[in-house]
Amino acid sequence: MTDTPYTPAPAADFVLPFDLPDVGLRGRILRLDAVSTRALAAHPLPEPGQRVLAEALALSALLGSALRFEGRLSVQTRGDGPLNMLVTDYYAGGGLRGYARVDEEKFAATGSNAAFASLVGTGALAITIEQKGGAQPYQGLVPLSPDGLAASAETYFAQSEQLATILKIAAGPIYRSGEGKGWRAGAMMVQAVPGAKIGDIRTSDDWQRVNLFMQTLEDVELLDTDVPAESILWRLFHEDDVRVQPSQPLRFQCTCEAERVRTVLQSYSKDALKDLPDPDGVIRTRCEFCGSVYEFPLETLAD
Numbered sequence: 495m496t497d498t499p500y501t502p503a504p505a506a507d508f509v510l511p512f513d514l515p516d517v518g519l520r521g522r523i524l525r526l527d528a529v530s531t532r533a534l535a536a537h538p539l540p541e542p543g544q545r546v547l548a549e550a551l552a553l554s555a556l557l558g559s560a561l562r563f564e565g566r567l568s569v570q571t572r573g574d575g576p577l578n579m580l581v582t583d584y585y586a587g588g589g590l591r592g593y594a595r596v597d598e599e600k601f602a603a604t605g606s607n608a609a610f611a612s613l614v615g616t617g618a619l620a621i622t623i624e625q626k627g628g629a630q631p632y633q634g635l636v637p638l639s640p641d642g643l644a645a646s647a648e649t650y651f652a653q654s655e656q657l658a659t660i661l662k663i664a665a666g667p668i669y670r671s672g673e674g675k676g677w678r679a680g681a682m683m684v685q686a687v688p689g690a691k692i693g694d695i696r697t698s699d700d701w702q703r704v705n706l707f708m709q710t711l712e713d714v715e716l717l718d719t720d721v722p723a724e725s726i727l728w729r730l731f732h733e734d735d736v737r738v739q740p741s742q743p744l745r746f747q748c749t750c751e752a753e754r755v756r757t758v759l760q761s762y763s764k765d766a767l768k769d770l771p772d773p774d775g776v777i778r779t780r781c782e783f784c785g786s787v788y789e790f791p792l793e794t795l796a797d
């Protein structure tokens with residue numbers, strides 16, 4: 495025991511790690527509000543697409559914040575459904591951004607079906623970890639589950655990491671007077687500690703009991719900023735002597751830079767660039783993640 499007073503997790507935009515030492519399990523719970531709202535603000539998407547993007551942000555923060563590394567963890571879906579492009583990035587230290595694209599014609603053809611399976615279609619979930627310093631990037635690929643991102647990520651952990659995992663993810667729109675529509679997301683994961691045999695864990699009484707408790711977790715608990723994260727953990731795991739670690743803040747972060755775009759543009763000849771400028775002679779590029787528009791007058795670029 496230490497004498498350091500415990501600081502409760504904030505209402506949102508945090509991840510809170512915890513341990514269930516008596517049963518050899520660990521986990522984390524998170525909630526996004528301002529971060530998910532900002533990350534989604536740059537993307538005009540139909541609501542089902544926004545929901546999947548908000549859930550993917552939560553998933554990447556859940557996975558990325560568990561790694562001790564300098565770099566980036568990305569969650570991507572690749573499918574043949576209307577949601578044909580989705581990528582979310584978690585940067586070490588708590589930064590998050592995301593981008594998704596929905597083919598409007600294909601989406602209309604599905605009868606605007608909001609179900610995850612019809613939105614993403616058949617495809618794969620890719621989890622990529624890039625470390626700073628040039629180490630070889632790691633990528634894990636699993637088939638997308640028709641049951642959603644959480645089910646897909648459970649498969650990823652079972653196949654790629656041999657770790658028994660239970661995951662819940664929720665996202666929902668929120669309407670605040672004067673501020674328009676925002677998005678919240680919440681997620682929780684319970685996982686065996688590395689080294690435990692996945693088959694042994696899954697058949698243990700403790701695992702099955704914890705799994706049952708996790709199934710009682712409601713979306714509204716994950717999303718309601720009036721429900722403290724510690725109260726959720728206490729409700730579910732007070733019999734298991736749950737121990738929390740300090741929460742970590744999450745924030746919106748985009749790594750785009752005008753100079754990087756300029757360098758790319760400058761690698762082309764004036765002739766190759768001649769069709770790009772607007773009528774006023776300025777090339778405008780837009781960052782797909784944050785919506786920032788960068789302006790480069792053509793005469794400042796090529797010789």
Ligand SMILES: [Zn+2]
Nearest residue numbers: 748750781784
């Ligand atoms: Zn950006």
